[in-house]
Amino acid sequence: MAVKTFEAQSCHVNGKVWDAGARPRRALVDPADGHVLTSVPDSAAEDVDAAVDAARAAFDNGPWPRMSGRERSRVLLRISQLIQEHADELAELESYNVGKPITLARVVDVSTAVEQYEYWAALAQTLDGATRGLPIPAFAYTVREPVGVVGAITPFNFPLILSSSKIGPALAAGNTIVHKPSDETPLSALFMARLFTEAGVPDGVVNVVTGTGPVVGEAMLRHPGIDKIAFTGSSKVGRHVGAVAGQHLKPVTLELGGNGAHLVFKDADLDAAIGAVIKAFVFNTGQFCMAGPRLLVERPLYETVVAILAQAVPGVPVGDPRDPGTVVGPMAGERHLAKVEEYLALARAEGKIVAGGARRPGAGYFVEPTVVTDLPATSRVLHEEVFGPVLTVQPFDDEDEAVRIANSTPYGLSAGLQTSDLARAHRVASRLHAGIVWVNDWSMLDPAMPFGGVKGSGHGRENGPEVLEGYTRTKSVLIAMPPAQG
Structure with a gap:
């Protein structure tokens, strides 16, 4: 088997490489033979603070939440195109970092990410509300607004797909993101951070912080600047995520373990x-x-x-x-x-x-x-x-x-x-x-079809139009109508 190494990696905060100071670095190994591929920072809570500050500023004052759905759609479509252009590099990263067979990485992981962002690009243009006829003298309507700063925590097994399944719909709805990929398989997430910038995603909208769950993940769960948590991982950790999020009244989507x-x-x-x-x-x-x-x-x-x-x-x-x-x-x-x-x-x-x-x-x-x-x-x-x-x-x-x-x-x-x-x-x-x-088959999946769990496998849905329920809030507006003048 070929021995390959990659340059040392850094976090991505506010559209730029974030060195995380003198943090310790974690070695990443090729599961096929155990040799060291590269290293990434074991970030601290202070790095999460910097990422949240960037995401918060981008949401509160930046252009992304204020763009029309059609404008965001163009950027998401460009992300899909860039994934296609860099398909070989992304497949190689997934293969070396996760141990995926290269054919699987190309025809499943990379192709799925392309289709996901194409789908989110279309979905970004569908966000709308509804007027309601009421028996009271008011003009009433609803609007769907982004939830704010999303904390996305993703696992080791499908780094590219499962990151896209959270970042894509969050972006489509106008949110900003702090992403913690798995501490074992973060390479495609760091690569994608550069593609987001190239595609025209404004600085601070997508931030990637590497590190462990007990440090980086925990800081995200408890951070007052994060408005929603989207988590994929084990049921054991998911229970903890849900409990901590509940203490902070933070909405959470949990896509957890299975035993089909x-x-x-x-x-x-x-x-x-x-x-x-x-x-x-x-x-x-x-x-x-x-x-x-x-x-x-x-x-x-x-x-x-x-x-x-x-x-x-x-x-x-x-x-x-x-x-x-x-x-x-x-x-x-x-x-x-x-x-x-x-x-x-x-x-x-x-x-x-x-x-x-x-x-x-x-x-x-x-x-x-x-x-x-x-x-x-x-x-x-x-x-x-x-x-x-x-x-x-x-x-x-x-x-x-x-x-x-x-x-x-x-x-x-x-x-x-x-x-x-x-x-x-x-x-x-x-x-x-x-x-x-x-x-009569298994694992037939498409971005347009939702999936998610019941019982110990979590709640909320990934994919499909249903996913936007987790990344938007419904606001009701009622305008009093003056009585008719006789």
């Missing part, structure tokens, strides 16, 4: 179902909150499906993320690999591993795609978010049992089913506790 169930009924197209099942648990090396790590198979098909997976899964290409043929790369970091290895040890003790089950020898944070059967119903491997390429398989006897098992975890982000019965597809989809349900 994938139901295969006996009338499914088996070839198509197997392809969707494998995609659902190996996509992005299983580091996908909307993954399908729990496979539920109707009993007449159970043994057949397990046998097929035992043969097919070891053939999934695992290896060098820069090889265009690689499907599964390394885990994004050593701690993520260690977490998956803990669950694999538990799976070996409690169930039966029919494919994979081990860390790959040599450098890098690689783990084999793994299929596990015969786990007890109470196993943590079934009920917790493993966040790696691990698939558990359980049988069910009827639709009611399938739905009961599917809904038995604390999560409710995604779910899916394979069936040729259209009535069943609608019926089961309506009973699954999930914010998004796929039928």
